[in-house]
Amino acid sequence: MSKKPFTRILGTGSALPDKVLTNAELEQIVETTDQWITERTGIKERRIVEPGTPLSGLAAKAARKALDDSGVSPEEIDLIILGTVTGDMKFPATACLVQDLIGAKNAVAFDLSAACSGFLYSLQVASGLMIASGYRKALVIGGEILTSMINWKDRDTCVLFGDGAGAAVLGVSDGERGLIHTHLGADGAHSKLLYNPGCGSLNPPTVENVQENLHTIRMAGREVFRHAVTAMSGAMQKVLDEAGIDADDLDLLIPHQANLRIIDAVAKRFSVPSEKVYVNVDRFGNTSAASIPIAIDEARKSGRIKEGDLVGLVTFGAGLTWASAIVRF
Numbered sequence: 001m002s003k004k005p006f007t008r009i010l011g012t013g014s015a016l017p018d019k020v021l022t023n024a025e026l027e028q029i030v031e032t033t034d035q036w037i038t039e040r041t042g043i044k045e046r047r048i049v050e051p052g053t054p055l056s057g058l059a060a061k062a063a064r065k066a067l068d069d070s071g072v073s074p075e076e077i078d079l080i081i082l083g084t085v086t087g088d089m090k091f092p093a094t095a096c097l098v099q100d101l102i103g104a105k106n107a108v109a110f111d112l113s114a115a116c117s118g119f120l121y122s123l124q125v126a127s128g129l130m131i132a133s134g135y136r137k138a139l140v141i142g143g144e145i146l147t148s149m150i151n152w153k154d155r156d157t158c159v160l161f162g163d164g165a166g167a168a169v170l171g172v173s174d175g176e177r178g179l180i181h182t183h184l185g186a187d188g189a190h191s192k193l194l195y196n197p198g199c200g201s202l203n204p205p206t207v208e209n210v211q212e213n214l215h216t217i218r219m220a221g222r223e224v225f226r227h228a229v230t231a232m233s234g235a236m237q238k239v240l241d242e243a244g245i246d247a248d249d250l251d252l253l254i255p256h257q258a259n260l261r262i263i264d265a266v267a268k269r270f271s272v273p274s275e276k277v278y279v280n281v282d283r284f285g286n287t288s289a290a291s292i293p294i295a296i297d298e299a300r301k302s303g304r305i306k307e308g309d310l311v312g313l314v315t316f317g318a319g320l321t322w323a324s325a326i327v328r329f
Contacts, residue, residue, distance in 0.1 A: 007127040007138075007170045008178030009327065010072060012297040013065025014166040015058050016284065017047040023159070032155045042260020046162030046285030048147045054088045058165040059143040060101035062293070066139065066167035067102070074102045077169075078135035080109040081126050083118025083142045083289040085196070085318075086149065087111055095141070104139065115194070116256055116317025117184075118142050118289030119166070120325055124182040126170055138170040142289035149196055151216035160258070161217070162285035166293025177308070180326040181243035183235050187320045190227060193220045194318040228262050228316040233269045235324035236314045243326045247272060249310055252299060256315035257281035257291040266314065278304060288317065305329050 022045045023034035037043055049058070059082055067074060080095045087094035095109035114121040119142030126138040143165030152158045173179070198214030199205050205215065232255065240247060247253075247270035255263045260281055267277045278299050287294060292313055299305040307329060314324040 006173050006178065007130050008173040009329065010169045010171045011066050011068070011070025012166070012168045012293065012300055013062045013067070013069055014164065014294040014297040015061035015065065016164045016294070017049045017053070017058070019048050019050065020045050021048045026159055029152055030155045030158055032159055037159045040261070041160060042281055043159065043285045044282045047164060049145055049163045053145065055084060055086055055143050055145050055165070056088050056094050056097040056101060058145065058163070059094065059141050059167070060098045062143065062165040062167040063098060063102050063139055063141055066169045070169040070171075072137055072169050072171070074104040075106055076137045077104040077107045077139050079126060079129055079138040080104060080107045081112055081122040081138070081140050083112045083114060083122040083140075084144055085113055085115055085118070085288065086145045098141065107139070114289070114317060114321045115319055116258065116286070116288045116291060117315050117319070117321040117323045118317070119292050120182070120313060120315050120323035121184060121321070123168070123179065123325060124184060124323070127179050127182070130170065130172070136172060139167060140170060141165060141167040142291070142293045144288040144290050146217070146286070146288055149216050151213050154216070156221050157217050157219050160286045162287050164284060164287040164290040164294050166290050166297055168293055168296065177328045180328055181239050182325040183239040183242065183323065185231065185235060185322045190320045191318070193223050193227065193320065194218070225259065225262060227320060228258065229265045231320065231322040232256070232262070232266045232314045232316045235322045236266065236270060236312060239324040239326055240312070245310070245326060247312070250276065250312045251309035252276055252278055252305055253312045253314070254278045254292060254295045254299065256317070257284065257295060258286045258316070291315070300329070
């Protein structure tokens with residue numbers, strides 16, 4: 001391995017809405033079928049919030065669970081980073097609202113926007129700040145309420161996304177376990193393949209812009225699929241090479257839960273058998289920045305990740321952005 005890890009995951013937590021939206025129910029909303037959705041995405045159902053539910057509440061719930069799991073008190077947290085593109089408001093940062101909700105009064109708090117790559121971007125930023133600034137405990141959250149920006153008449157996007165939040169508490173590594181290596185990337189030349197054009201300075205939330213659905217997600221599905229497979233495969237290879245690790249050494253691979261065909265393609269590229277690939281996209285759909293932390297939490301709580309396991313994480317999102325990490329739990 002190329003270097004000793006500095007930070008490690010001390011505990012995890014996740015929060016998902018109670019309401020389940022199945023493919024059968026979507027058949028009543030938009031022109032689609034369970035077979036069409038399943039064959040193209042692997043998704044059978046997703047969780048969605050009740051209208052008016054703020055992300056801050058969902059993120060705070062995941063954060064409290066992570067704190068309980070780690071045995072760390074809110075007052076011990078020095079830093080909170082929330083990866084999201086669906087914060088409560090344009091400002092202040094939703095991380096500041098979470099700070100208040102959980103009582104982390106000593107923490108620096110801010111949001112980070114990298115779409116589906118938001119959690120892994122935040123993980124590396126938090127680790128870097130812990131090294132540079134001496135923070136001892138950090139709370140990294142990935143959370144989204146993507147149903148707040150869905151056009152329910154667009155079957156190419158409305159079937160894909162769900163809501164949720166996941167969190168991890170970071171502490172100083174003992175040198176044996178922790179964040180071994182990370183890799184981040186971006187290519188803004190392809191930003192129009194997956195984006196939300198509204199509610200910013202380019203297209204402010206005027207009556208006309210809202211009526212034209214400029215506040216909803218746009219996606220060029222086939223192009224995004226192609227770039228996702230290429231970028232995730234490249235990011236995984238990069239982090240493995242730089243860490244001096246072979247894919248065969250991984251105990252578990254947790255890819256971004258966007259599409260089962262993308263997951264299968266990336267796993268095949270590295271000859272990772274299905275029993276070593278974590279999948280929950282069938283139950284939750286694409287929860288964007290929440291995808292990987294929810295999967296980590298589920299995998300830990302179900303025994304799929306055990307102490308000492310070597311886990312690969314890889315993701316891709318709007319921007320275009322991508323990220324990967326190797327973690328020893």
